[in-house]
Amino acid sequence: MDELDANGSSKEGFGSVEKVVLLTFVSAVILMAVLGNLLVMVAVCRDRQLRKIKTNYFIVSLAFADLLVSVLVMPFGAIELVQDVWIYGEMFCLVRTSLDVLLTTASIFHLCCISLDRYYAICCQPLVYRNKMTPLRVAVLLAGCWAIPVLISFLPIMQGWNNIGITDLIEKRKFHQNSNSTYCIFMVNKPYAITCSVVAFYIPFLLMVLAYWRIYVTAKEHAHQIQMLQRAGAPAEGRPPSADQHSTHRMRTETKAAKTLCVIMGCFCLCWAPFFVTNVVDPFADYSVPGQVWTAFLWLGYINSGLNPFLYAFLNKSFRRAFLIILCCDDERYRRPCVAGQTVPCSTTTVNGSTHVLR
Template sequence: MATENCFEEPYGNFSTIFGTTDIPEWEAILTIITLTFFILLTIIGNILVILSVFTYKPLRIVQNFFIISLAVADLTVAILVLPLNVAYAVLGRWIFGIHICKMWLTSDVLCCTASILNLCAIALDRFWAITDPINYAQKRTVKRVLLMIAGVWILSLLISSPPLIGWNDWPEPDVFQKQQICELTRRQGYVIYSSLGSFFIPLFIMTIVYVEIFIATKRRLRERAEAAKINVSRNQSALKKDEQQDRESVSSETNHNEKSGIPEAANGKTKGKTKKRSKEDSNTLKPILCHEDSLTDNCDNSSSSQKRNSVPSTSENNKAICTSTTSIMISNNKTNTKTVLMEPKKPGFMYQFIEEKQRISLSKERRAARTLGIIMGVFVVCWLPFFLMYVIIPFCPICCPSRRFINFITWLGYINSVLNPIIYTIFNMDFRKAFRKLLGFAQT
């Protein structure tokens, strides 16, 4: 990334336990500890993601193949790229030879590009699943997803491989041995080509897609809130009609039993019918009150539902509301079958459920906005500084950033591979359960 004038910057000024280094011994030790921690965190986090999808049944759904591909890309960054970068950052010079340098740089571009393009593929998958859920649920087959993932890696290879076949300005072996500098090519054409394919085009796509997802999610939640209000209103009218019929029926049969001298116990069939009707009404209300999902949440957490829906279930609060709502209805059926049918003066509980549903919808909108904001914010903060530096330096002969600055900006991009498994799993309850199970924290 440095210009020719920057090659004159001296290195190897400090004698340390690691030999001659570019930085003082205390800084070298701190750098090694810090960067090693990031490497281990990246490896552990992405291995947990991969194992979670393969070992935890609720996560074995086709859309999570994108998450596996992202985790593999980030894992290869941690294994193939980062350790050599630690040595290069501490020593200030490349000691592994020109051939390993070329393969290291190619692996760097390949793995980081694959990570970014996988993020773009995940964004597109979510966009299609939310804006066209019915049709895309049929199109989202294993074959289609695997083809998209293969396309991500093939495109990454096409972006990273041109320097190996001549599109580079790498020095000759004897000059390289003298300079001991292993840097990405500064050929202006390749810099534009690779930066557009690796970052700027995916950034543009992700920005448009996530804005559309956010708008579509808000619109869908509002439409469902209005639909729920209409459905509950209709069911309330039907309930009032049934209540009136049941009161007349119970009253008529009671009077008939009193006149006929039939014991109260003989009236069990009527009570059984009333209880059955109450259960049917409860089942009618249940899908109305529980039919709610968003970018990260789904009220139904069954395996079959997860296969149909575009995004795995992750909302404990939403499921708790649905469970509590159903429990109230069932409890009323068991303890007092006349709570709904025999108290027409208290229909307000359904309006309370509607208000609660609207409150949940607004909460989900805020959570979706926060999730999308975090995804885009972390991605931009991590990679934008690096790619700006990558593009500016070849066109700016007087720009000569220090090695410390270059290392910092470069590692800021690498940190995105540390954060990806956190961002894409922390908002998903199933991944959290799988992590606790793998780490031995799950309750038996």
């Protein structure tokens, strides 16, 4: 979402030292986002086990959206932030703004789909999950993650629907005070602010909260069952030991997966909630939110584009192994062992099609 100096207030120019600090910071954010998301995409493409997991298709698509943010949106925002001027013209300003809205909305839609995938995998029986998350439905969900955001980005912005009723205010604030410099101003009227924020953030956020709350309840039940199995110290009556071991392994794996995904969703909300709250409040406050606040909240959201890959690396054993293989040039030490007679199978078993997702 691009609300760079959206209230139109004039910004004081940065000094040389401040510009160096700003440039260093935004360059680090961009580099982190580009390299991290590329690493995720390459890891899934090269690792056969990761490609078997349905959820990872959403993760790759999410990484692609974040990569596009870091390549197509953030660099131009960084240049304007440091130079304190927009030099690329009004049309490209609209294109960049539309891409910003599109890719940001696509990101949260992907996270919403991942939460629904986890809900069916953890809270439902394996057969229900396989029936719900078929390859066709996964493809439809992925298409929706990209198609629906177009309806609140390129379509209304290029048509100027977000400007209805505030055109004069935008023109008045487009030029830098006491100079001929211009900004890429993106101001929105009340209907667009509410519609965009509800569709892009609040509805998906509500769905994710409901899904993860149900997952949390189920995880607690699973933890209790694991504890009861451990206390019993023997297989349940009428069930072979292998069945109980498989059930316990599944419960532990899916419970850890839920916790990890909750961390990822929590980081997203911390990064983007300030922006979307301000996005709704500002039009009702006569666009009085300072430009510095908009800029801070905007770049806080951009940080999220580079954050998810590091969450995968530190919290996900399968992704961490795949990252190490790539970074260490296919070092055999990081490949999955395959020794005859070992208790851990060479090809990993999947649970509900998702055993190795974020565990």
